[in-house]
Amino acid sequence: MRRRGIAVVVGVVALLAAVGGAVASLGGGPIGPTGKAGKMVDAELLEFFQYGGAGLPQMATVLRSRTDAKAVRAWFSTSRESEIERFQEAALERDYGREAVVVFSFGSGCTSADGVRLADYGSGQLGPELTDTNTYETCTAPFDNLAVFAVDKAKAPDDVVLAGARTGRPDPVSPAELVEFGELDDRPRGSARAAEVSQPDQFEDFVKSLPGDAASRLDADASTRGSAYRRFAFVLSGCRAETAFMVIDPERLTAEPDGGGGARCEEPEYYFAVFQIEAKYVPAEAEIG
Template sequence: MRNPRPVPIVESGVGGKRLFIVGVVVVLAVAGAVASLWSRTDLRVAPARTVKAELLTFHQGHGLPRVATVLRSGTDARAVRGWFADTGRGAPDADDVEKLAAGRDYGREVVVLFSYTSDCDSARGAHLTSDGPGSLSMRLTGVTEHEECAEPYDNLAVFAVEKARAPSGLMLGGSRTGRPDPVSPGELLAFGKLTGPPPRSTRAAEVSQPDQLEQFLRSLPAAGDELVRGDGSALQAGQGRRRFGFVLSGCREKTAILMIGEDRLAAEPVGDDATSCESAEHYVAVFAIDAPHVPPGARLG
């Protein structure tokens, strides 16, 4: 009985080399596809975990601002209303948002607020989520998919969460830079302590134009903060923004927040409430704000 002839695995010659090269390419392509599939699958099977939090309100509608921020005090709760001074079409207004946040115990918790535009899918609620330490985001729940809609939904979700879950360096999904947006739409450009009391006539003024800013600062006693008395580069408002200056009184204040109401713009100093001073100290604060956030006809101070 003859032994069976061995079957060659790869033929010699040019044809064999071609077959070998093609085989290697196919193997590499398959390996790449598997690796890519594994990578995508790995991302899908590792969703952000739900964080224990109290959902204070959830709303879907239209006319809401785009903001993601953290409120850490009653002052913040009053200031955040500025983002919602121009909401409409059934959306929660400034009073609604302030009331939700004002009654919380800021000694043990913070309030995390998300307001953003999504797509056509409707939802019945939201969960606070985290994809790692020092990071918070949100996920819609009870979602119903819609292929088309007249206008994408705006979503508002407000959560109360333990302070330990929201450290000072917290990153927020949905914010413009990852860091929480300011609690007020007014951006603090400069804050400085004055060397003495200002004239009574100088308390608040619009300083959008360079000559307005110069006149306002010239009327004040010397400011300790070089940002205020420097070359003015730190006080640039930017295109489409307005600028306002305020003189404030307090005791060992550290910063200030712009409070925006439907008919009034005012600044409030922020510091350590436990400190005391023999006499009031005086400060200057300059803010920039996007023009649409300034209520028409609002008075200053």
């Protein structure tokens, strides 16, 4: 397997010293989600991060563009670990004309590892396999792992199956779901450019000053998933945009228009975009806009 840099495993020594637990197995072979070793895939390891109790999400997805590489940060929005920033920077540098980036975030119980590889389990399924593993009888907190690989696009087709994904199919590249998007008739004047709209009064305050018929086109209850989710609305400018995505990091929540194929407009076009996201992915101190 090719590596961009050294695979990073942090916090293991400190965690095990605190545990004082017995080691059930040392120097074990590859451990994958199927319980057996798969066929190694020629892939470049961009990042491997392991830490006990890191609180990483359980997800698996495929990045197919720089837009995806920006949006995926939302899964790890509450984490300030330098490895998260490094993985995103590496993903932004890839050539998506010929590559895809496969991201796995998963737990391994009381098993630590010195490395990870990408494996093919047949029937179009890819998954991460931990290597040089140690399994402990007890641990203070289970190990969380982030493994990121760059592969030839042909090895991660649209119908690829990812071990660890919620449905087997790749998870969305972001936990932020776009529920409303449209073009505005004119440039908004004196209105909020970004705001939380989780409550009805917040939603009304945002839309009432939008130009044209935008208020009548927006539905405060569209695709509502309940109190565990929060909503954020943005006014964006661009040219021939077809959609939008949310960018979330520990400091800020923003959104960007997407699509248009590099078109240039004499005057910018304006759009509204409303997203909903599970509250646990919203950093407590992040500013909106």
